[in-house]
Amino acid sequence: MGNSSSRYTKNPASFATSFLPQSSSVVPDSESSTWKSYDYIIVGGGTAGCILASRLSEDPQVSVLLVEAGESHEGNLYSRIPLAFLRLLKTPADWNYQTTPQRTLDGRVVSWPRGRILGGTSSINAMIYHRADPRDFDSWERKGIKGWGYGVLKEYARSRDTLQFAAEGRTFHSDILIGAAFQGASSAAVAAAVNLGLPLNNDLCPNIRDREFEDAESTAGAGAFPAMIDASQQRSSAATAYLTHEVLKRRNLTVAVAVFTERVLFTTEADGTARAVGIQVSSGPSAAKFAAAAKREVIVCGGVVASPHILQLSGIGPASVLQQHQVPVVCELPHVGRNLADHYSGGSLVLRARPNTTLDKYTQNPLMGTAALLQWMFTGKGVMTQLGAQVAIFTRLTTRGAPDLEILVFPVAVTKHGNSVPPLGNNGISVVLLTRRQPALGIDSAQASSKGSVELRSNSVYDPPVVDPKSVSACLLLDVRTLASRPDDANWFWPGDADPDAISDDEIRRFVRERGQSAWHPLCSARMGVDATDSVVDAALRVHGVRGLRVCDGSVFPDQRAADLIRGARV
Secondary structure, three states: OOOOOOOOEOOHHHOOEEOOOOOOOEOOHHHHOOOOEEEEEEEOOOHHHHHHHHHHOOOOOOOEEEEOOOEOOOOOHHHHOHHHHHHHOOOOOEOOEEEOOEHHHOOEOOEEOOEOEOOHHHHOOOOEOOOOOHHHHHHHHHOOOOOOOHHHHHHHHHHHHHOOOOOOOOEEEOOEEEOOOOOHHHHHHHHHHHHOOOOEOHHHOOOOOOOOOOOOOOOOEEEEOOEOEOOOOOEOOHHHHHOOHHHHOOOOEEEEOOOEEEEEEEEEOOOOOEEEEEEEEEOOOOOOOEEEEEEEEEEEOOHHHHHHHHHHHOOEEOHHHHHHOOOOOOEEOOOOOOOEEOOEEEEEEEEEOOOOOOOHHHHHOHHHHHHHHHHHHHHOOOHHHOOOOOEEEEEOOOOOOOOOEEEEEEOOOOEOOOOEOOOOOOOEEEEEEEEOEEHHHOEEOOOOOOOEEEEOOOOOOOOOOEEEOOOOOHHHHOOOOOOOOOOOOOOOOOOOOOOHHHOOHHHHHHHHHHHOEEOOOOEOOOOEOOOOOOOOEOOOOEEOOEEOEEEOOHHHOOOOOHHHHHHOOOO
16 A cells, blocks of 8 residues: 655545444454455554564565554654653643553552654653663563563664664763763763762763673763764654654555544454454544454553553453443453553752753753754754763662662753743752662562553543553652651752751651652553463464554563564464
């Protein structure tokens, strides 16, 4: 099936067949055989979806349909500007999911941004590239998920050849980072960490293109993040890197945007097993319904929230949840939408900094901010080419194993979850601590620092699902019945400039309860496993109990190996 001349289509009638849906997702074989068809249908044009569409369509004999609910990234100015990524949040490019009230956070509802745009969250995120510790992969293989151990790291080399790095050529000199597009306060943070005895970690930096991943300890230390920014100083997302104009010209690739996948459709095989044969789509809640057929597979790439949502809408998930919302059960899989995990942030700690070493003059002075934006638009240079989080420190709360504490340093003073800045002249750096593990509780965040869930709100894809991450942190599990009163909000730098010996544990607990939030690193909601007793998909990302259906995105801890698994497998 060929593309339209505009590269994208928004009209379901151009790539699918008019369809009268029934209550069940199971349809007769005779009906599905009449739909417009493709070898592979990819649901969701996010990070994984763009990569799969590009790589699967490399074979001109294979037809691919990619369906994205959001608009194209092209024409979205803020998606192109590296430092402007916060301007994308709570816009049409963001699903803007909201959690249920979190008991451990004083009942607060927490924002969960996810990309609703071609490129998905890679088109709205902070553009940091960082590979995982080898032991995080090995933990999966020890659980019986073959092929996902330490050796998987070699596949990162291929993605690095496609995605662009902003700061290639940036070098270190002694304990001070030097190079373009970098704030002085960020360099000072790296130097301070090294002075405290942490190693200077060049593996956090862009000069890793030709390195082998032989050092299991290489993720610890302090260093600069490489930026996913291309040679023209614009964001390099999965959409810009993999769906290039040359790729979009392929006659065997169809890309639909602003079209919702309402559910996966199935037929029943002779042995009673359901097989995915297509999808039902529409362009709005009251719009006409259409169906497209998948001759080989349907691949769900909706992300950690949308993938379990789509599976449940299709009749795959916990029977009790499906029945509550009048969704006929196609295959009962109790773990769909379960085991939701996230890195937890205790909130941003703001420390004072010297003038002209941070980005504060651009956030606090509208004229300076506008000038920086115009400089980028006309020259592609200036502070707008920088990352928000420029350096990281990875260390251990325990004496052995992979780093369990991540410290991000932003060379700018921000408060209230990034929604507020101090008045002009108050220069600072924002230090964000992420708990990657909670050793005191025996909880590994690679599995979950808390076990949350994604569940249906209704049987319509246009109603966002119920997201409950069950936010926790080690300190929140202590006695919080006698908390100190809230610190004065006018003191922008409390407790960063307070005497550590004068701050009580209760005040710290209060700070975390009021400032803590998601670190925006969710995973595991459709996790891999040996069988349906503890997971949703197998090591080849095939959904347990049905045929012709896979899930490939952050919900199953995937990477770019997925296309090889799909192309090399018997369906």
